[in-house]
Amino acid sequence: MRSGAAAGHPGYFHETAFYDSAEQFLGVIVPFFADGLAAGEPVISAFAPGNQSLVRDVFGTGSGIRFLDGGEHYSRPATAIRGYQALFGEYVTRGAPQIRVAGDVPHPGLGAPWDWWARYEAVVNHAYHDFPVWGICPYDTRTAPADVVAEVRRTHPHVANAHRHTDNPAFEDPAEFLRARSDTWRDPLEQGRPALEVTGPTTAQARATVARAAGDLPAEDLNGLLLAVSEAVTNALIHGLAPVTLRVWPGPRRVVVTVTDAGPGPRAPYAGLLPAERPAGNGGLGLWISHQMCAFVGMHRGREGFTIRLIAGDLT
Amino acid sequence: MRLSGVVDTVGGLGLHDHVGWAFTLADDFRAIAGQFLADGLSRRERVIYVAGAGTGVPAGLNSAVASGQAEVTSVAAMYGAGEPVEAERQIGTFADAVERALADGWAGLRVAADATSLVRTERQRAAWMRYEHLVDAFIAGTPIAGLCGFDRRVLGEAALAEVSCLHPALTPDSSEFRLYSAPGPAAGFALAGEIDPGNRPTLATVLREAHPAPRDGRITVDATALTFIDHRSLALLAEYATARGVTAVVQARPGSVTTMIADLVPMGGLEVQVVSP
Numbered sequence: 001m002r003s004g005a006a007a008g009h010p011g012y013f014h015e016t017a018f019y020d021s022a023e024q025f026l027g028v029i030v031p032f033f034a035d036g037l038a039a040g041e042p043v044i045s046a047f048a049p050g051n052q053s054l055v056r057d058v059f060g061t062g063s064g065i066r067f068l069d070g071g072e073h074y075s076r077p078a079t080a081i082r083g084y085q086a087l088f089g090e091y092v093t094r095g096a097p098q099i100r101v102a103g104d105v106p107h108p109g110l111g112a113p114w115d116w117w118a119r120y121e122a123v124v125n126h127a128y129h130d131f132p133v134w135g136i137c138p139y140d141t142r143t144a145p146a147d148v149v150a151e152v153r154r155t156h157p158h159v160a161n162a163h164r165h166t167d168n169p170a171f172e173d174p175a176e177f178l179r180a181r182s183d184t185w186r187d188p189l190e191q192g193r194p195a196l197e198v199t200g201p202t203t204a205q206a207r208a209t210v211a212r213a214a215g216d217l218p219a220e221d222l223n224g225l226l227l228a229v230s231e232a233v234t235n236a237l238i239h240g241l242a243p244v245t246l247r248v249w250p251g252p253r254r255v256v257v258t259v260t261d262a263g264p265g266p267r268a269p270y271a272g273l274l275p276a277e278r279p280a281g282n283g284g285l286g287l288w289i290s291h292q293m294c295a296f297v298g299m300h301r302g303r304e305g306f307t308i309r310l311i312a313g314d315l316t
Numbered sequence: 317m318r319l320s321g322v323v324d325t326v327g328g329l330g331l332h333d334h335v336g337w338a339f340t341l342a343d344d345f346r347a348i349a350g351q352f353l354a355d356g357l358s359r360r361e362r363v364i365y366v367a368g369a370g371t372g373v374p375a376g377l378n379s380a381v382a383s384g385q386a387e388v389t390s391v392a393a394m395y396g397a398g399e400p401v402e403a404e405r406q407i408g409t410f411a412d413a414v415e416r417a418l419a420d421g422w423a424g425l426r427v428a429a430d431a432t433s434l435v436r437t438e439r440q441r442a443a444w445m446r447y448e449h450l451v452d453a454f455i456a457g458t459p460i461a462g463l464c465g466f467d468r469r470v471l472g473e474a475a476l477a478e479v480s481c482l483h484p485a486l487t488p489d490s491s492e493f494r495l496y497s498a499p500g501p502a503a504g505f506a507l508a509g510e511i512d513p514g515n516r517p518t519l520a521t522v523l524r525e526a527h528p529a530p531r532d533g534r535i536t537v538d539a540t541a542l543t544f545i546d547h548r549s550l551a552l553l554a555e556y557a558t559a560r561g562v563t564a565v566v567q568a569r570p571g572s573v574t575t576m577i578a579d580l581v582p583m584g585g586l587e588v589q590v591v592s593p
Contacts, residue, residue, distance in 0.1 A: 203512045204492060207544060220571045227573055230546055234513050285547055285581060292580055 002098040002132055003039035004032075005158070005165035012128035015158035015165065017138040018149065022054055025138060027162030029102055030058055032136055036100035037064050042091045046070045046103030048110060051138075070104050077120035078273050078291035081127050088131040102136040109143025111316055115183035115298050116273075116291070118148075121155035122174040122181075123273045136160060178269035183298035187249070187256045187311060194247035194258075206233045206246050206259070213248045214255040217313050224293030225312035229257055231286030232308045236261035240306060254295065254313030265299060265306030272299060318456060318499065320484040320508060320541065326352040331361070331424045331459045334452055336483035338468045338476055338490045342368070342430075345465040349428035350374025352463045356426030357385060361461075362417035366394045368430025368465065385422070391433055400443030401434055403450050410451070414460050424459030432467040435479045442525045448482035449505075449526035453497040466490075477518045482526060484508075491515065493542070495522055504528065504536030504565075510544040519549060523556045530562040537566045539574050540591055547577045550586065558585035567591045 006013035019025040033055070036043040045055050046068040059065055074080050084101070091099050105121065106112035121137065128135070139152055153159075153170040154177055160166075196209050207226045214222055229246070236244040240261030249256040266287065268276065275288040290310065291297050298309035319333045326335065326348055335352075339345040345368075353363040357380050364387045365377060373388050380386035394409070395401055410427070417425045435444045448464075455462055464483065466476055481491035484506075493509035505528050511519055528535060535557050539545070550566075557564035567589045568574035578588035 203514055204510060207510075207512075220576065223571065223573045223576060226544060227546070227576070230512055230544070234546070238513075289547060289577065289580055293576065 002134070003041060004035050004098075004134065005160075006098060006132075006134040011133075012125065012131060013134040013158060014125055014128070014156055015134070015136045015160050016152050016156035016168070017136055017160040018141050018152075019138055020141045024162065025051060025140070026054060026058060028136065028138060028160050029055060031162075032100060032102065032134075032160075033059065033065060036098070036134075039098070042066065042096050042099045044068060044087070044099065044101040044103075046073050046101065048104040051104055068103070074103065074106050076291065076295075077116050077123075078288060080120065081124065081273060082292070084124075084128065085131075088128065088133055092131060096132070098132045098134055100134050102138065105137050105139075107139075107144050107148045109140065109145065109148070113185040113296055113298075113315070114145075114148050114151075115185045116296065118151045118155070118181065119178060119183075119273055121152060122177045123270050125155070125157065125174045126270060127274055175269040179267075182301040183309070184300060185296075185298055186309070187251075187254075187296075189249040189251045189254075189256050190258075192249065194249050196246075196248040198246045199243050201233060201244065201246050203230045203233045203237075206230065209246060210248055210255070210257055213250040214312065216250075216253075217255060221295075221312045225255060225257065225310060228290035228294050228297070228310045228312075229259065231290050232257075232259040232310065235266075235286060235308075236263070236306075239263065239266070251313075254311060254315065257310045257312075258307050259310070260304055260307040262305035265301050265308075272297065318484055320494070320496070320506075322488050323485045324488060326463060327355070329355060329461060329463075330359070331426075331461050332456055333461045333485065334455045334483050334496070335463050336480035336486040336490060337463055337465050338480060338487045339465055340468050342372075342467070345430055345467075346372050346374050349430075349463060349465065350376060352428050352461075353377065353386065353426060356461065360423045361426045362386070362413075362420065362422040362424070363426045364389060364394075364413065364428070366391055366427065366429035368432055368467075384420070391430065394429065395431075395434055398433060398440070400440050401447045403443070403447035406447060407451055407454050410454070410460060411458070414458055418459070424461070426461045428463040428465070430465040430467070431479070432465065432470050435466065435471065435475065441475060441478055444479055445482060445522055445525035446527065448479065449495075449528060452482060452484065456497040456499075474518070477515060478521055478525075481518060481522060491518065493519065495519075495526070495528075498536065498538040503531060504534075504538065506538040506541065507545075508541035508543075511542070511549040512544060512546050513548070516546075516549045516552065520552055523552065530557070530560055534563050534565045535560070537564055539566050539568045539572075540593075542568070542572070542574055544573050545577070547581050550574065550577055551583055554583040554586035556585075563587050565589055569593065 017028045048070045157171040159168040240263035247258045272287045296311040300307040356363040414425045477491040484496040498506040553564045
C-alpha cells in the first residue's frame with residue numbers, strides 16, 4: 001500500500017511545488033519525507049548543497065533518508081534517469097511499496113541550461129512509469145526564470161504546497177509537449193563565427209575535424225564528443241536531408257559542435273533521454289549515448305532544419 | 317616487434333612484418349617491391365618476387381637470382397591460376413620455402429607478391445580473407461616477411477579495404493581499420509584504427525570470411541590500438557562471438573571509446589577488459 005497523496009495511484013506520482021523561502025521549502029519537504037519514513041518507505045533526498053543542508057538540519061543524522069549528491073546526480077538528464085531507474089529497481093526488488101524522492105532539477109538559476117531539463121521533466125512521466133515512485137520537484141521562484149516555471153507547470157501532473165496536494169490542470173501530454181518543443185539555448189561561443197565549418201562530411205571527416213579543434217579536452221570528454229558527433233552525422237545522413245553541415249566553436253575548456261540537416265529531426269518524442277525500445281546493441285541508441293556523454297545536448301528545430309548541439313568540457 | 321600502422325615506405329621492415337600495399341601504377345609497385353627485397357638481401361634473407369601481370373622484375377635482383385638468394389616466379393606458379401586461394405595448402409608452400417631457406421643458411425624468407433589477380437572476384441576475396449588471416453598468424457610466428465600488392469584501380473575502394481585490412485601495416489587510404497594477429501599470449505586478433513558506419517560492412521564481411529577462431533570458449537580481441545568504434549560495430553563483435561557460443565573478450569584502454577560504450581550498453585557475448593598502458 002502506498003501512503004499519502006499517491007495512495008492508490010499506479011506508477012509515478014510526479015509533483016512540483018513552488019517556494020520563495022526556506023520555510024516554504026521545508027513546509028512541503030519535511031512532512032513529505034517524515035510521512036514516508038513513518039510509513040517505512042525509502043526516502044531519497046537529492047538536493048543541491050543549499051537545500052540539502054536545510055533538510056539535514058531538520059532530520060539530523062540516522063533519520064534513514066538516503067542523501068544523493070544532487071550536483072552529481074543531476075549532471076545530465078539522461079544519466080539522472082539511468083541512475084534513478086537503477087535505484088528504483090533495487091528498492092522495488094526489495095519489496096518497497098512506494099519510494100519518495102525529491103531533488104533540485106537544474107535550471108539557469110542554478111547555473112545550467114534549461115532546455116534538456118525541460119525535456120527531462122516531460123520524459124520522466126514516461127520513464128518512471130513502471131515504479132511506485134512519488135517524486136516532488138520543488139522550484140525556487142526567486143531563482144527559477146519565468147519560462148522555466150511555465151514549463152514546470154506544463155510537465156507535472158500534480159502540484160503541492162505545505163497544505164495540500166492537487167491535480168495540476170496545466171499539465172500537458174508529455175509526448176505532445178516534447179514533439180512541439182525545440183531547444184533554443186545557445187552557447188555564448190556561438191556569438192562568433194565557427195572556427196570550422198564543413199558541408200557534407202563523412203563520419204570520419206567529422207570526427208577528424210572535431211578532434212583537430214578539441215585537442216585540449218580531457219580524453220574522456222573528447223572521446224564522448226567524438227562518439228556523439230559520429231552518431232549525429234550518421235543520423236543526419238540516414239534519417240535527415242541534405243545538406244549536412246558541421247560547425248565547431250572551440251573555447252577555453254569546452255567545445256561546441258552543431259550538426260544541421262534539412263530534415264525534421266527525430267520523431268520519437270523521448271529520443272535522446274531514453275534509449276530506443278530495442279534490445280541493447282541493436283541500433284537506436286546513438287542519440288541516447290550522446291546524451292550520456294556530452295556536457296549538453298540541444299535539439300533544435302528551425303527554418304534551417306534540425307540542429308543537434310553537442311558540448312563537451314566545462315559548461316560554466 | 318612487428319610493424320603495425322599506416323606506412324608510406326617499406327624501408328627497415330624485418331622478418332614477421334606483413335604489409336598490404338595499395339598501388340596505382342604497376343611500375344611503382346615493382347620499385348617498392350625492389351626496395352623491400354633489397355633490404356632482405358642485405359639482411360641475408362632469401363627473397364621471392366611473385367610477379368603480377370605485366371609488372372616486370374625489380375631492378376637489382378638478377379645477380380641474387382644467379383646466386384640462389386633470390387627467386388622470381390609468377391602468381392600462377394605460386395598461388396594458382398586465378399582459382400580462389402587454398403589457405404592451408406598455400407601456407408604449407410611458404411612453410412616449406414622457409415625451411416629450405418633456413419636449411420640453405422639464410423636468416424629467413426621475404427616474399428613480395430602482386431596479389432591483385434587473386435582478389436578480383438567476390439569468391440576469390442572470400443578465400444583470400446581467410447588466407448590473409450591465417451597467414452598473418454603464420455608470419456607472426458615464423459621467420460618470414462610479406463609484402464602484398466593490390467592494384468587500387470583494378471579493385472576499387474571496397475574490395476581493396478576487404479583484402480588490405482587484414483595486414484598489421486598498410487598504405488594510407490586502403491582501410492581505416494586493421495584486423496591482424498595479436499601480439500601477446502592471449503592469441504586472438506587485434507583491431508586497430510577506426511570503425512564506424514562507413515566501414516562497418518567491411519568488418520562484417522571480414523569477420524564472416526576470415527572467421528577468427530575462438531580458444532577456450534573466448535575470442536580475445538586486443539583493441540588497445542582501436543581509436544574509434546561505434547556501438548553498432550562493437551555489437552558486431554558481440555554477435556560474432558555469440559553465434560559461436562563464446563564470449564568476445566575485448567581488451568581496451570581506460571577512457572577509450574570502446575570502454576565507454578561497453579560501460580553504457582551491456583551486450584551479451586561481449587566482455588571488456590580494461591588494460592592500462
